[in-house]
Amino acid sequence: MNAPMEGITARALTREIQEWCDKAPSPVTFMEVCGTHTMAIHQAGLKKLFPEKLRLVSGPGCPVCVTEQTFIDEAILMAKRHNATLITFGDLIRVPGSLGSLANYRAAGGDVRVVYSPMDSLSVAANVAPRPAVFLGVGFETTVPTIAITLKAALQNDVSNLYCLCAFKTIHEPLRVLAQRPQLNGFLLPGHVSAIIGTDCYQYLPREFGKPGVVAGFEPLDILLAMRDLVRLAVQESPDIINDYKRVVRPKGNETALAILAEVFDPCDASWRGLGVIPKSGLALKGPYERFDAHAKLPVDVPVSHDDPRCKCAAIITGAMTPNKCGLFGKDCTPDNPVGPCMVSSEGTCAAYYKYGA
Ligand code: SF4
Numbered sequence: 460m461n462a463p464m465e466g467i468t469a470r471a472l473t474r475e476i477q478e479w480c481d482k483a484p485s486p487v488t489f490m491e492v493c494g495t496h497t498m499a500i501h502q503a504g505l506k507k508l509f510p511e512k513l514r515l516v517s518g519p520g521c522p523v524c525v526t527e528q529t530f531i532d533e534a535i536l537m538a539k540r541h542n543a544t545l546i547t548f549g550d551l552i553r554v555p556g557s558l559g560s561l562a563n564y565r566a567a568g569g570d571v572r573v574v575y576s577p578m579d580s581l582s583v584a585a586n587v588a589p590r591p592a593v594f595l596g597v598g599f600e601t602t603v604p605t606i607a608i609t610l611k612a613a614l615q616n617d618v619s620n621l622y623c624l625c626a627f628k629t630i631h632e633p634l635r636v637l638a639q640r641p642q643l644n645g646f647l648l649p650g651h652v653s654a655i656i657g658t659d660c661y662q663y664l665p666r667e668f669g670k671p672g673v674v675a676g677f678e679p680l681d682i683l684l685a686m687r688d689l690v691r692l693a694v695q696e697s698p699d700i701i702n703d704y705k706r707v708v709r710p711k712g713n714e715t716a717l718a719i720l721a722e723v724f725d726p727c728d729a730s731w732r733g734l735g736v737i738p739k740s741g742l743a744l745k746g747p748y749e750r751f752d753a754h755a756k757l758p759v760d761v762p763v764s765h766d767d768p769r770c771k772c773a774a775i776i777t778g779a780m781t782p783n784k785c786g787l788f789g790k791d792c793t794p795d796n797p798v799g800p801c802m803v804s805s806e807g808t809c810a811a812y813y814k815y816g817a
Pocket of ligand 1: 771788
């Protein structure tokens with residue numbers, strides 16, 4: 460499934476990218492929306508192959524990076540106030556909140572369980588009952604269907620002590636915000652998210668904003684092919700949506716996953732680091748699933764907090780800055796001692812720059 464296209468070479472694609480860039484009247488800037496692309500691009504050293512006229516900036520596709528620190532604060536306060544067990548994916552455990560990270564809380568005696576599948580939450584909830592177990596819900600359309608399936612199972616089995624603290628995000632509304640920025644000429648669209656939502660749904664990018672988008676896989680050749688197509692569309696001034704990841708992504712996506720998302724969640728306003736509150740860019744539990752809403756059922760007062768002003772994650776995940784321009788990068792902020800989420804996450808841009816170089 461991961462084998463990229465046969466007969467196409469990196470050398471040929473790089474040459475074509477150069478040729479299209481030569482025809483561009485001015486430099487072009489694209490945004491890779493997805494954190495997994497950020498890592499793949501740096502791991503393969505692809506930026507070194509791009510002409511000077513081609514710039515690729517990172518976007519808001521790392522779910523941990525776009526989640527505001529009040530989410531971590533709320534989780535820790537909730538666990539303390541309601542004697543709850545927290546359940547999380549590993550990526551979130553070291554993200555700093557204003558009260559410390561989940562790892563700090565666990566080291567101080569807090570009950571924090573790391574799971575690899577949301578379904579593991581059911582056994583954790585059974586083990587700690589009648590105490591509440593709170594799954595920390597962070598992720599995009601790729602992750603949320605598996606959480607929806609878990610909640611469906613919890614509903615069917617009448618699990619009464621499992622909750623979900625929802626900070627889920629969806630990709631279209633932030634893309635609409637970013638597409639208004641004249642400095643961005645197009646988007647390298649996420650492969651995993653598009654496997655769920657498809658490609659038909661991106662047509663607003665060319666139609667309303669005159670910007671192209673290309674869905675890419677994660678092998679180096681996948682990304683080079685998509686970059687070739689992005690540059691070509693931008694230079695030809697013929698904005699369109701191209702699917703260069705056809706072996707995984709279909710025009711209408713995964714209709715089974717979309718159906719379960721629609722059954723369990725409704726769109727809601729969501730707060731994004733770097734972008735603020737964006738209407739209808741999050742997912743809230745609906746109907747019978749509202750009983751699992753940790754925010755409503757296990758209330759806590761969460762003090763207003765602000766990110767460390769020296770940390771530039773907000774600028775980095777909106778493509779306005781690169782990590783090496785942050786004064787803390789590689790000095791006060793490293794993967795062992797992260798100041799912001801972009802250095803913690805396995806999909807974070809700062810972590811990618813630190814690990815593989817700029
Ligand atoms: Fe924040 Fe660290 Fe990245 Fe600077 S290097 S923006 S402090 S995560």
